Amino acid sequence: MQWYSGGADEPRFAVPAAALLAFALLPAATAAQTGLVIEDGQAQIVPAFADSSTWIRHDLWVETGFDSDGDGRPDRVHVDVTRPAQTESEGLQVPVIYETSPYYSGVAGIDFAHFWDLRQEVGGEPPPRDPFPPTIRHIESQPRISNSHVATWVPRGFAVVHSQSPGTGQSQGCPTVGGANESLAPKAVIDWLNGRARGFTSVEGDEEVEAWWATGRVGMTGTSYNGTLPLAAATTGVEGLEAIIPVAPNTSYYHYYRSNGLVRAPGGYPGEDIDVLFDFIFSGFPEVRDYCLANVRDEMTAQLDRVTGDYSDFWAGRDYLNHIDGVRAATLMSHGFNDWNVMPEHSYRISMALRERGVPLQIFYHQGGHGGPPPLELMNRWFTRYIVGVKNGVEDDPEAWIVREGDDPREPTPYPSYPHPEAEGVALHPGGDGHWTGTLSLDDSGAGPGADAETGTVVDNFAFAGDELAAAEWSNHRLLYATPELREDVHLSGVATVRVRVSADVPAANLSVWLVSLPWAGGGEINDNLITKGWADPSNARAEDIASPRTGTPLTPGEFVELEFALQPDDQVIPAGARIGLMIFSSDQSFTLHPDPGTTLTVDLGDTSISLPVVGGNAAMRRALGVPASQ
Known part of the structure; x- marks a missing residue:
């Protein structure tokens, strides 16, 4: 292991990722491995990791503990992996950046004729909705699910993992739009990264594949629906999910489609409701389509209640604030104050609850609309601290970072907390x-x-x-x-x-x-x-x-x-x-x-x-x- 002189406050050093977490468990030869380089509390690009032609890419299916498509077998979710060559050539173990999504195999085109008709009296019965026809072409093979985050994190010595939500793409099951399987599917992937769940080389086969190259420490991130799912996974309390960076997450489907008892659409999508979103993402296997429509989508339509707009057990099950006690992952929340799609209350309500529970928390807010991740420096410090294990002092940084009006989003103003203490x-x-x-x-x-x-x-x-x-x-x-x-x-x-x-x-x-x-x-x-x-x-x-x-x-x-x-x-x-x-x-x-x-x-x-x-x-x-x- 080699150390280099650094600044007055923090040295620059290079060290194998696994050694940062469990050096005593590594063989002596590990000291010669290519390793992560940490400078100013952040993982740096390492030339040996940066050659994309050497990266190892493969896909697999992880077996979950649920059967949401009614075929009597546990659903398997499709996963892809991109990791540095040194995980193979040197036996290097690396931390993981993970994103999961229902969007990776396409979505239905926006056709407002299949949304709910807004011409309805308040408190009256809504006109019936004409559901979307099954327009999303099922993709039979998709070895590379996504390239998101790959160019940022693999050169820094991380593996990047993607998975498709149940009932989308090559993942088995039915989409439930906030149902339990959307939390349990990423939990299963994290369990696989920690050796607690089984992975297979094919959707139906029995040839197993293990994640021996992973340290077991995982950070999740994503935007919008993809930002919702890190929080969903974190509510399960799954061991190994150390940090999440949800960007514009939908933390409650009730608060996405209702407001203080009123039927209210998300901005830009008048007449959308939870069953419309089901139709929008359902790209899964054709043979389970009828089952999923009858047992999931039609049940949504029966329970969503566009008459009173009131909260119910149906909505409570899709409100992550009700499951917040399970969250232990350090959370860096990101949102725009002018996001009228997933409105800023979604991040606010969760961040306030996590603060009350003592979960490590940081908040990045900007003045724009939907989306907008924190600056890379904030994300890097967060992941370096919590999934690499470097004590870089991020817990002593200001809790709130707010982009002031007209400022560059990469240059937020720090505040002790949000709301402003004064x-x-x-x-x-x-x-x-x-x-x-x-x-x-x-x-x-x-x-x-x-x-x-x-x-x-x-x-x-x-x-x-x-x-x-x-x-x-x-x-x-x-x-x-x-x-x-x-x-x-x-x-x-x-x-x-x-x-x-x-x-x-x-x-x-x-x-x-x-x-x-x-x-x-x-x-x-x-x-x-x-x-x-x-x-x-x-x-x-x-x-x-x-x-x-x-x-x-x-x-x-x-x-x-x-x-x-x-x-x-x-x-x-x-x-x-x-x-x-x-x-x-x-x-x-x-x-x-x-x-x-x-x-x-x-x-x-x-x-x-x-x-x-x-x-x-x-x-x-x-x-x-x-x-x-x-x-």
Whole structure:
């Protein structure tokens, strides 16, 4: 083993990967092996590993402990491996970077004719859906599943492994879209990497293959659905999964397709629901297609409940927060604050739970949309610490890394944690005529149910998009209240919470809330105007937990209900000269159902407010609004 002089704080050294973990167990000859090079706490590219022409590639099938396609045999999942030549020539054992996905063998084309029809009354029966025809051509042979991560990690002395989710590609079984087999399949692969599960050279054969070249320590990563599955695997507590880096993960299918009891689509996919996603990914073996459709997809359709939008055991089983106690893998979470597909609450809710449980945690947030991994340096330090075993001090690094507005995503700003430790809730109260633009102020003198009988009305009409409503000088389809121009920047960090006292002239209605920055300049998707959003079903106003409501109560026309719910997490600096606006309306064209126009909501302004997570709290907000501290 050779050591090299390094910087004052940390030496540069080269050492076999396995020796970092269990040097005492290695034969003396191992000291001459090609090894990982660690510098500044990160694994470096090693020329001997970097020659791609020497890499060893092979595929196999790992036997799981479940039978999801009903054929009486354990399902096998398809796996590919790319590893340095030295694992063969020198007997080198290496750590593993692993990504699994339902997408590797293709997906159905987007055809909104096969999505759910949004023209549905809230609380009414949905029009029937015409499922996708079986359009994904099954690929019989796919030895190389994916090249993701290979060029980054194999030259640094890692093996890279991919697998296909059950019921996709050459993996047996049925897709369950968040069901137990999606957690247990990657667990089986990690068990195989640790010698606890069997791998085979063919899907039906009995010739076994072992992962003798693996140290057994695994890190998982991926984006979107591929970012969900590392968390799914981690909830099993599988030994050997040491670190995960989920990027824009869907941590709850309920929170992906519903919001505070309201049927709500992910951004860009109006009318999508969990059974639509099944059709979108089902690329598995044709001989099990009918079984999977009848026993999985059709069961989803029967239980997803687009009438009430309420939480149920069906959704609870697909909510990873309910299985969070199993997670021991060090987690570096990544998400965009303007991700309206997999919304930022998904990473927020899990990171808060892991922090409470003492799981090693780091958070990377950026100002963009869907996707966006952390900078390689953050990922490398994370994997080097937890799956290579080098004590590089990453646990002493700042917990939160946030890309500030306009900054290079590779240069995030560090913070002690997220939300910002100095953020405090500051309540703002609406007043005046919200058909024009009313006031939003610290003044709570008119607060209280029915105070001064000041109300605002909204006539629902889904034909008007949210950005149109925010830009309108006057509209009876929304209520808009705004602060005076800010005299100083206002840094919001965390979750804004809105409290609304509202009535409707029908038993059920959509309720949508946007927090905006004015004047509205158009677009509004990335910081210029849009701050955050939220949606809720007033029928769930009395729910014990409105974020996951089990039951609702139809509204009595004209009778007020009070509900409080969180908007999507954010971290944004609202510049001096802007105005912070609260917009309340009914149907959100891009996200909610589209009931017949004409429903009228009445908002009691005296008992409606929004609490903003302001860094510096009330004092900072007062300075920004020019309000003396004595008032």
